[in-house]
Every structure is written in structure tokens, then in C-alpha cells.
Amino acid sequence: MNDMLVEYAAGSLGAADRARVEEHLAGCADCRADLAGWAVLAEAAGTAAAPPGPDLVRGALLRGALSEPEPVTRRPAWFSLSLALAEARLVRVSVLVASALVMALGVVMASMPPAYDGWAGDVLALVAPVVAAAGVAGVYGPRRDPAYEVVAATPTSPRLILLTRIALVFAYDLVLAFAATGVVAAAGADPSGVWELIAAWLGPMALLSALSLVLVVWVGPDVALGVAVVLWSLRVLAGGVLVDVGGVLDVVRAAWSTNPATGLLAAGLVAVAVVFAGRGEPLRRSRATHLS
Amino acid sequence: MESDDAALLSRVARGDSGALTRLYQAHSGRLFGYLLRLAGDRMTAEEILQDTMLAVWRSASTYAGGSTVTTWLFGVARRQAYNRLRGTPPPSPSEPLDRADPAPGPDELAIAAAGGTPVASAIGELPDHHREVIGLVFVAGLPLAEVAAVLGVPLGTVKSRLHHARAAVARTLATQGVPE
Numbered sequence: 001m002n003d004m005l006v007e008y009a010a011g012s013l014g015a016a017d018r019a020r021v022e023e024h025l026a027g028c029a030d031c032r033a034d035l036a037g038w039a040v041l042a043e044a045a046g047t048a049a050a051p052p053g054p055d056l057v058r059g060a061l062l063r064g065a066l067s068e069p070e071p072v073t074r075r076p077a078w079f080s081l082s083l084a085l086a087e088a089r090l091v092r093v094s095v096l097v098a099s100a101l102v103m104a105l106g107v108v109m110a111s112m113p114p115a116y117d118g119w120a121g122d123v124l125a126l127v128a129p130v131v132a133a134a135g136v137a138g139v140y141g142p143r144r145d146p147a148y149e150v151v152a153a154t155p156t157s158p159r160l161i162l163l164t165r166i167a168l169v170f171a172y173d174l175v176l177a178f179a180a181t182g183v184v185a186a187a188g189a190d191p192s193g194v195w196e197l198i199a200a201w202l203g204p205m206a207l208l209s210a211l212s213l214v215l216v217v218w219v220g221p222d223v224a225l226g227v228a229v230v231l232w233s234l235r236v237l238a239g240g241v242l243v244d245v246g247g248v249l250d251v252v253r254a255a256w257s258t259n260p261a262t263g264l265l266a267a268g269l270v271a272v273a274v275v276f277a278g279r280g281e282p283l284r285r286s287r288a289t290h291l292s
Numbered sequence: 293m294e295s296d297d298a299a300l301l302s303r304v305a306r307g308d309s310g311a312l313t314r315l316y317q318a319h320s321g322r323l324f325g326y327l328l329r330l331a332g333d334r335m336t337a338e339e340i341l342q343d344t345m346l347a348v349w350r351s352a353s354t355y356a357g358g359s360t361v362t363t364w365l366f367g368v369a370r371r372q373a374y375n376r377l378r379g380t381p382p383p384s385p386s387e388p389l390d391r392a393d394p395a396p397g398p399d400e401l402a403i404a405a406a407g408g409t410p411v412a413s414a415i416g417e418l419p420d421h422h423r424e425v426i427g428l429v430f431v432a433g434l435p436l437a438e439v440a441a442v443l444g445v446p447l448g449t450v451k452s453r454l455h456h457a458r459a460a461v462a463r464t465l466a467t468q469g470v471p472e
Contacts (some may be wrong), residue, residue, distance in 0.1 A: 002451075003436055003451060006429060006436065006451075006454060007429075007435055007436060009430070009432055010430045010433050011428050012429075012434060013434040035459060037462075038458070039413065041415070041426065041430060041457075041458055041461060043411075043424050044409050044411035044412040044414075044415055045300055045329060045412070045415055045427065045430040045431050050321075051320040051321050051323070051325075051339050051341070052320070052324070054313050054317060054342065055318060056316070056320075056338065056342050056345065057309075057312055057316045057345050058347040059342055060342045060343075060345035060349060061309055061312070061346075061349060061466050063342070064346050064349055064350060065344055240370045241386035249412040271355060
């Protein structure tokens with residue numbers, strides 16, 4: 001009966017229920033008092049002004065015709081492709097040419113008469129990672145990216161853009177490295193076969209590029225490139241020129257191979273970089289306010 | 293009535309603007325009353341009502357008959373109201389009743405201009421979710437079960453909000469020395 005009193009006061013009961021409520025009210029003082037309370041509320045709440053006339057509908061239709069229909073929340077199927085094409089135009093040609101030249105130099109060196117067993121693999125393992133790491137170091141940040149501010153103002157997430165770019169640059173470097181491996185293998189410079197050659201450079205290339213990516217997003221391109229080159233030099237020196245201090249060279253040598261650990265580590269570093277990429281600009285160095 | 297509404301809505305979905313006008317005329321009184329109670333002033337309520345009609349025009353084809361047309365319309369209106377009112381934080385329920393500034397705010401002035409009473413202004417001070425239930429039950433005149441469907445809460449929650457709202461109004465009136 002309590003709920004029906006509310007609906008009775010609100011006037012939303014059907015005729016049959018109204019009659020039942022009225023019959024009950026006649027003999028129940030408690031319910032009459034309760035109804036009085038609801039009726040006060042209903043009366044005060046119900047003093048609504050008349051609604052606007054049907055002109056309002058015309059206004060709504062006019063607005064609908066003039067404004068865009070609801071914003072597209074689903075991206076078209078070709079969005080990824082068009083994003084990749086648009087980003088490809090922002091990759092500097094000089095970076096592509098320099099990468100190809102360094103890789104060509106690597107092919108020439110690897111094809112030379114081997115100084116020792118596995119010479120060709122070692123040369124590729126030194127060239128491919130540093131090419132990819134240097135390329136990745138140039139993909140992000142206010143100083144290297146000509147479209148940085150435009151990109152920051154578009155609804156596309158900076159993380160997606162970063163992923164697209166590293167995919168483009170890394171794919172290009174991968175193609176170069178595969179081509180170089182093919183040429184070296186075809187020249188017969190290394191007897192161990194194509195797969196051994198690929199395994200020599202694939203892991204280090206992924207790991208060094210991922211490390212470079214984290215640093216470029218977090219600090220900046222100079223530090224990323226610098227650290228990549230230093231690690232690369234350590235690997236070169238691990239060839240035997242330098243005396244190993246504290247096992248550093250052993251660690252570098254272990255990391256410089258293709259195995260599940262280097263793959264996982266690279267994937268983890270990329271994930272960290274993508275998370276960092278959504279958090280504004282890289283750390284500003286003192287140069288941000290330099291006077292010159 | 294209900295099947296008429298469903299037929300109108302399916303004509304709206306096919307792009308019949310005359311059907312939209314008829315649907316509006318059938319429901320505008322209740323929708324506007326609810327929105328006015330929710331928004332607090334007439335101009336905002338009219339804007340939300342127009343947003344609502346535009347949303348109905350654009351999304352009529354998404355009505356699948358899972359609820360009554362009335363429930364669906366109030367659901368659309370409620371979403372539009374929250375879209376537009378999102379910027380204004382709901383009044384805190386713990387706000388002390390004897391405020392430092394006793395001058396009437398814009399809500400109270402609007403209610404007074406609409407021929408308001410102390411009870412009406414007490415309703416105006418209720419928190420959003422209480423005002424909303426009052427608007428749906430007493431202004432729009434929806435049955436309690438339908439109110440529960442619009443709000444997406446159990447029937448018991450609607451009832452308890454109603455009782456809390458009534459108690460709060462009674463408390464406000466008592467502190468102002470107005471007999472209920």
C-alpha cells in the first residue's frame with residue numbers, strides 16, 4: 001500500500017488501483033497522514049512550467065542538419081595503413097640513406113676474406129644493431145620531429161604514433177639487415193648458413209634498439225645515441241683488445257646474442273618506452289633555456 | 293498508447309520529422325518537467341530537451357523494444373542531462389543547512405519565479421539523485437517500476453531514495469520553522 005500511495009499522490013495509478021487506494025484510505029488514518037506527506041511533495045514538485053512548443057523540434061533538426069553527425073568513434077579499417085603512410089613521410093630521407101650506406105659497408109667488410117671463423121656473422125652483429133639503434137634514436141622528441149607539435153594536437157595517441165614510427169624504422173632496418181645477410185650468404189663468405197648469420201644480429205639489434213628507444217623517450221636523442229654507441233664499443237672491445245674489468249664485457253657479450261632472454265628484455269623495454277611516451281616531453285636538459 | 297509510441301519511433305528512425313514532432317508533443321510535458329527539476333533553471337532544461345530530441349532523431353534506430361518507449365526516452369534525456377551538466381559538480385549532501393550566505397541562489401530564485409513554495413525550494417536543495425527521483429515520480433508521473441528501469445537501479449533503491457528525499461525536505465522545513 002505504501003508504494004501505491006506514492007503513485008497515487010503522483011497521479012500515475014490506473015483507475016482500478018486508484019479505487020482500491022481510496023477504499024483503503026477511508027478506513028486508515030495512518031495512510032491518510034502518509035499520503036498527505038507525499039501530496040505536499042507532489043504538489044511542490046509538480047509546479048512545472050509549460051514545456052516549449054514544437055518549434056524546439058525544428059531547432060533540434062536544424063542543429064542536426066548543420067552539425068556533423070555523431071563523431072566517429074570507430075576508426076576505419078584502413079586507419080593503420082594511412083597512419084603508417086603519413087608517418088613514413090616524416091622519416092628523414094637522410095636517415096634512410098645513411099642506414100643503407102652503413103649496412104652496405106658492413107656487407108663489404110663481411111664479404112672480405114674472413115680473419116677467423118664466424119667473421120661474417122660478427123661483422124653483421126656489429127653493424128645491424130647500431131644502424132637500427134641510431135635510426136630509432138631519431139624517431140621521437142621535440143627536437144628531431146618536424147611534426148611534434150602538430151602530432152601533439154591531434155586526437156591520435158602519442159603512443160600509437162611512437163609505435164607506428166618505430167615499426168616503420170625498425171622494419172626498414174630489418175629489411176636492410178636481411179638483404180645484407182642474403183648478399184653475404186650468396187657471396188659464400190660464411191659457411192655456417194643464413195640462419196646462423198641472422199641469429200648473430202637479430203637479438204642484439206632488437207635489444208639495442210629497444211634500449212635506445214627507452215632513452216630517447218625518457219631523456220632525449222643525444223643520450224640514446226651516446227649510450228647505444230658506448231655499448232656497441234664495449235662489444236667491439238670485447239673482441240679481445242680490452243682486459244675485462246669486473247665482468248662487464250662478459251655481460252655485454254652475453255647480451256649480444258639471440259635468445260629468449262634478449263627477446264623478452266627488448267619487448268619489456270619497448271613497453272616501458274610506450275608507457276613513457278604518453279607522459280609529455282623528454283627530460284629537458286639545460287639547453288632548453290640556453291642563450292646564444 | 294505504447295504501441296503508438298513504438299510506431300512513431302520507428303517512423304522517426306526512417307527519417308520522418310513529422311513523427312518526431314508528434315512524439316515530442318506526446319512526451320514533452322513530462323520530459324521537460326523532469327529536466328527542469330534536474331537542471332534547476334528553464335534555459336538549461338530547454339537546451340537539454342533540444343539535445344534530447346536531436347539524440348532521439350539520430351539514434352531512434354537503436355531502439356530495440358527492450359523497454360517501453362517512455363523509459364527509453366527518459367533514458368536518453370537523462371544521458372543528455374548528464375552530458376550537459378557534467379561540468380557542474382553536484383551539491384554536496386553534507387553541506388550544512390545554515391549556510392554563511394542566506395541569500396537565495398539562482399536555483400531558489402528560479403523556483404520562486406516559477407511560483408515556488410518553501411517545499412519547492414527545499415526540493416531544489418536536495419542532492420542530484422534525490423531530485424532526479426522526485427522529478428521522475430512526481431513531475432513526469434512515471435510508475436515506480438519504470439523509474440527504476442530509467443535509472444537502472446533496483447525498485448527498492450527508488451523507494452528508499454524517495455523516503456530519504458521526503459525526510460530531508462521535512463528536516464529543511466523544520467529548521468526554517470515551516471510546518472509541513
